[in-house]
Amino acid sequence: MSEMExxxxxxxxxxxxxxxxxxxxxxxxxxxxxxxxxQDLISFVYGQHYDRPGLSLRDRSLATIAAxxxxxxxxxxxxxIHIEGGLNAGLSRTxxxxxxxxxxxxxxxxAAINALNVALDVLKERSETxx
Amino acid sequence: MSEMExxxxxxxxxxxxxxxxxxxxxxxxxxxxxxxxxQDLISFVYGQHYDRPGLSLRDRSLATIAAxxxxxxxxxxxxxIHIEGGLNAGLSRTxxxxxxxxxxxxxxxxAAINALNVALDVLKERSETxx
Amino acid sequence: MSEMExxxxxxxxxxxxxxxxxxxxxxxxxxxxxxxxxQDLISFVYGQHYDRPGLSLRDRSLATIAAxxxxxxxxxxxxxIHIEGGLNAGLSRTxxxxxxxxxxxxxxxxAAINALNVALDVLKERSETxx
Amino acid sequence: MSEMExxxxxxxxxxxxxxxxxxxxxxxxxxxxxxxxxQDLISFVYGQHYDRPGLSLRDRSLATIAAxxxxxxxxxxxxxIHIEGGLNAGLSRTxxxxxxxxxxxxxxxxAAINALNVALDVLKERSETxx
Amino acid sequence: MSEMExxxxxxxxxxxxxxxxxxxxxxxxxxxxxxxxxQDLISFVYGQHYDRPGLSLRDRSLATIAAxxxxxxxxxxxxxIHIEGGLNAGLSRTxxxxxxxxxxxxxxxxAAINALNVALDVLKERSETxx
Amino acid sequence: MSEMExxxxxxxxxxxxxxxxxxxxxxxxxxxxxxxxxQDLISFVYGQHYDRPGLSLRDRSLATIAAxxxxxxxxxxxxxIHIEGGLNAGLSRTxxxxxxxxxxxxxxxxAAINALNVALDVLKERSETxx
Numbered sequence: 001m002s003e004m005e006x007x008x009x010x011x012x013x014x015x016x017x018x019x020x021x022x023x024x025x026x027x028x029x030x031x032x033x034x035x036x037x038x039q040d041l042i043s044f045v046y047g048q049h050y051d052r053p054g055l056s057l058r059d060r061s062l063a064t065i066a067a068x069x070x071x072x073x074x075x076x077x078x079x080x081i082h083i084e085g086g087l088n089a090g091l092s093r094t095x096x097x098x099x100x101x102x103x104x105x106x107x108x109x110x111a112a113i114n115a116l117n118v119a120l121d122v123l124k125e126r127s128e129t130x131x
Numbered sequence: 132m133s134e135m136e137x138x139x140x141x142x143x144x145x146x147x148x149x150x151x152x153x154x155x156x157x158x159x160x161x162x163x164x165x166x167x168x169x170q171d172l173i174s175f176v177y178g179q180h181y182d183r184p185g186l187s188l189r190d191r192s193l194a195t196i197a198a199x200x201x202x203x204x205x206x207x208x209x210x211x212i213h214i215e216g217g218l219n220a221g222l223s224r225t226x227x228x229x230x231x232x233x234x235x236x237x238x239x240x241x242a243a244i245n246a247l248n249v250a251l252d253v254l255k256e257r258s259e260t261x262x
Numbered sequence: 263m264s265e266m267e268x269x270x271x272x273x274x275x276x277x278x279x280x281x282x283x284x285x286x287x288x289x290x291x292x293x294x295x296x297x298x299x300x301q302d303l304i305s306f307v308y309g310q311h312y313d314r315p316g317l318s319l320r321d322r323s324l325a326t327i328a329a330x331x332x333x334x335x336x337x338x339x340x341x342x343i344h345i346e347g348g349l350n351a352g353l354s355r356t357x358x359x360x361x362x363x364x365x366x367x368x369x370x371x372x373a374a375i376n377a378l379n380v381a382l383d384v385l386k387e388r389s390e391t392x393x
Numbered sequence: 394m395s396e397m398e399x400x401x402x403x404x405x406x407x408x409x410x411x412x413x414x415x416x417x418x419x420x421x422x423x424x425x426x427x428x429x430x431x432q433d434l435i436s437f438v439y440g441q442h443y444d445r446p447g448l449s450l451r452d453r454s455l456a457t458i459a460a461x462x463x464x465x466x467x468x469x470x471x472x473x474i475h476i477e478g479g480l481n482a483g484l485s486r487t488x489x490x491x492x493x494x495x496x497x498x499x500x501x502x503x504a505a506i507n508a509l510n511v512a513l514d515v516l517k518e519r520s521e522t523x524x
Numbered sequence: 525m526s527e528m529e530x531x532x533x534x535x536x537x538x539x540x541x542x543x544x545x546x547x548x549x550x551x552x553x554x555x556x557x558x559x560x561x562x563q564d565l566i567s568f569v570y571g572q573h574y575d576r577p578g579l580s581l582r583d584r585s586l587a588t589i590a591a592x593x594x595x596x597x598x599x600x601x602x603x604x605i606h607i608e609g610g611l612n613a614g615l616s617r618t619x620x621x622x623x624x625x626x627x628x629x630x631x632x633x634x635a636a637i638n639a640l641n642v643a644l645d646v647l648k649e650r651s652e653t654x655x
Numbered sequence: 656m657s658e659m660e661x662x663x664x665x666x667x668x669x670x671x672x673x674x675x676x677x678x679x680x681x682x683x684x685x686x687x688x689x690x691x692x693x694q695d696l697i698s699f700v701y702g703q704h705y706d707r708p709g710l711s712l713r714d715r716s717l718a719t720i721a722a723x724x725x726x727x728x729x730x731x732x733x734x735x736i737h738i739e740g741g742l743n744a745g746l747s748r749t750x751x752x753x754x755x756x757x758x759x760x761x762x763x764x765x766a767a768i769n770a771l772n773v774a775l776d777v778l779k780e781r782s783e784t785x786x
Contacts, residue, residue: 073466073597204335204728335728466597
C-alpha cells in the first residue's frame with residue numbers, strides 16, 4: 001500500500017506546481033473554522049485524484065470543465081480555475097470552447113451559455129496580461 | 132455559411148458510422164408522436180456537435196462521460212452508450228474509470244459510484260462477447 | 263382571509279375529483295410514520311396550488327410536465343401521474359410530447375428522451391384500455 | 394422531409410420577429426471562438442423547437458418558464474428573457490407568477506422565490522417603460 | 525384532525541418568534557401578484573413543517589443547512605437565513621461548518637466551498653455586531 | 656499535523672465498526688479497475704469526514720439523509736445505507752421520517768416522497784428481521 005502512504009505529500013507537490021499558495025490561502029480562510037480541512041482537500045483532490053496515473057492532467061482538466069459546465073449553478077468560480085488550469089495543462093482555447101458548447105446537449109443551453117461566458121472572461125484576461 | 136448547409140447529412144454520416152440504425156430506431160419509437168424529431172436529433176447532436184472540428188471524437192466522449200457521471204440521476208442509459216462509444220473512439224478502460232472516479236469531486240460520491248457500476252457492466256459485457 | 267380558511271377542504275375536493283382515493287392511499291402508506299402528512303400534502307398541493315385561480319388546471323399540468331422533465335432524475339413516477347392528469351385536463355398527446363421534447367433545450371437530451379419514454383408508456387396503456 | 398430542409402431559415406425568421414439582433418449578438422460574442430454556433434443555436438432552438446407546430450408559442454413559453462424556475466441555479470438570465478417572451482406571447486402577469494409559485498412543489502421554495510424575484514424585476518422594468 | 529385545523533396560526537406564531545416581520549415582508553413583495561401566497565408559505569413551511577413535533581428545531585436547521593449546501597446553485601440567500609436560524613436554534617459554529625464541509629461528499633467540492641463562504645460571511649457579520 | 660498523519664487508519668477503524676467488510680467489498684468490485692480507490696474512499700469519507708470531531712455521528716447521519724433526499728435522483732442506494740447508519744447512530748424512526756418529509760420544502764415533493772419510500776423499505780426490513 002505504498003501508494004496510499006502519503007497522499008498529502010503527493011498532493012502538496014502537485015498543488016504547489018499548479019496553484020502556488022493554495023494551502024496557505026485555504027488555511028487563512030477556512031483553517032480556524034475547520035482544522036485540517038486545507039490539508040484534507042489537498043490530500044484528496046490533488047494527491048488522490050489529479051496525481052493518479054491512468055489519465056493525463058490535460059484530460060482530467062477536460063473532464064472537469066465539461067462536468068462543471070453541465071452541473072451549472074454555482075460552479076462559476078471553480079470553472080474559472082479549471083479553465084486556467086486546462087490551458088496550462090495543454091488544452092487549446094478551441095478545445096475548451098468546444099467541450100463547453102457540447103454540454104448544451106447534456107446540461108441544457110443555459111448551462112452551456114453561462115459557462116462560455118466564464119471562458120470568454122478568462123481568455124480576455126489572459127490576452128490582456130499577455131498570456 | 133457552407134458549414135451550415137447540411138448538418139443533417141453530416142450528422143447522418145457520423146451516426147451511421149458509430150450507431151448504425153439509430154435514425155430508424157428513433158423513427159420507429161418517436162417519429163409518429165414527434166414528426167421530424169429523429170432527423171432533428173441527428174442533425175443537432177451528430178451534425179452540429181460531434182462532427183465539429185476542434186475537439187477529437189475521443190475527447191468529446193471523455194467530456195460526455197464526465198458530464199453524465201456528474202449529472203447523475205437518470206443518465207445511466209446514456210452513460211452506457213457513451214462508455215461504449217468512448218471505448219470505440221480510443222479511450223482506454225482505465226481512462227474512463229479514472230474520469231468517472233474523479234467526478235466524486237464535483238458530483239459527489241453517489242454519482243461517481245453509480246457511474247462506476249454502469250462502467251463495470253459495460254466492460255463485463257464486452258469481455259463476455261470478446262470485444 | 264376567507265381564501266385561507268380552509269385549504270384542506272378545497273384541496274380535498276379537487277383531489278377527490280382528480281385522484282379519488284389519494285388521501286386514503288397516503289394515509290395507509292405514510293400516516294403512521296408521519297401523522298397529518300397526507301392532510302398537509304392535500305392542503306398544500308391541491309388546496310394552495312392546483313386550486314388557485316389565475317392559471318388553468320390544463321396550464322398547471324403543462325408547467326408541471328415541463329418541470330418534471332427538466333428536473334429528470336427520480337421524477338418518473340410523478341411524471342406518469344401528471345401526464346395522465348394533463349390528458350384529463352385537456353392537453354393533447356401532441357402538446358405533451360412537444361413540451362417534453364422542448365425540454366432537451368433546458369434539461370438536456372437524456373432528460374427529454376427519458377421523459378418521452380414515460381409518455382409513450384402512458385399513451386400505450388391508455389390505448390390498450392380504450393382511453 | 395421538406396420540413397427538415399431549412400431549420401436555420403425557419404428559425405431565423407422566428408428569432409428575427411421575437412428577438413431582433415440575436416444572431417448578430419451571438420456572432421459578435423461567440424462566433425470567433427465557435428464558428429457556426431450562432432447559426433446552429435438559431436437553427437435548433439428556434440427552427441427545430443419553438444417553430445414546431447403542435448404547441449403554441451404561448452404554451453412553449455409557459456413550459457420554459459416553469460422548467461427554468463424548477464432547475465434554479467444559473468438560469469436567471471434565461472428566465473428573464475423567457476418571462477419577457479411569455480408576456481409578448483400572450484401570458485398574463487398572473488399566469489406567469491402562478492406557474493412560478495407552483496414550482497415550489499417540484500423545485501423547492503428557494504427555486505420558486507428566486508424566480509419570483511426575477512419576475513418582479515421584469516414586471517417593474519416594463520411598468521417603468523410603459524409596457 | 526385537530527392538528528390540521530390551523531396550520532396558519534401555528535406557523536404564524538413560530539414565524540413571529542424566529543423571523544419577526546416575515547409575513548409583512550412577503551405581503552409587501554409578493555402579495556399583490558400572488559394573493560394569499562404569504563399566508564400559504566407561513567402555513568406550510570412554519571405550521572406544517574418546522575412546528576411539527578418529532579424533530580427538534582435545532583435538528584431541522586441542521587438538515588436544512590446540509591440540504592441547501594448539497595443543492596448548491598441558487599440557494600445562497602436561503603442558506604444565509606438558515607445559518608442564522610441554526611445558530612439561534614442552538615447549533616454551534618463548528619457544527620454548522622462541519623455539516624457544510626461534509627457535503628463535499630454528496631454535493632461535490634464546489635457546493636461545499638461556496639456554502640462555507642456563505643457561513644464565513646454570516647459568522648463575520650455576527651462577530652461585528654457582537655452576536 | 657498529527658491529525659493528518661493517518662486518515663486511512665482512522666477511517667478504517669470507523670468503517671470496520673459501522674460497515675464491516677466495506678474495504679474488501681470495494682476492493683473486489685473496483686480495486687482492479689481503480690487501484691487504491693477503496694483505500695482512498697475510506698481515508699476521505701471515514702477518516703477525513705465522519706471521524707472528525709465537532710459534529711456527532713448521529714448529526715452527521717441526519718445531515719447526510721437530508722442532503723441525499725434533497726439531491727434526489729440516483730441516491731437511493733446511498734440513502735438506504737445512511738438510513739440504516741442513522742438508526743444505528745441513534746436517530747429515531749420519527750426523526751428520520753421528519754427530516755425526509757421536511758425536504759419537500761427544498762428538494763420538492765417528488766424527492767421527499769421517493770425518499771420516504773426508501774425509508775419505509777428499510778424500516779420494514781428491520782421489523783421483519785427483528786431489529
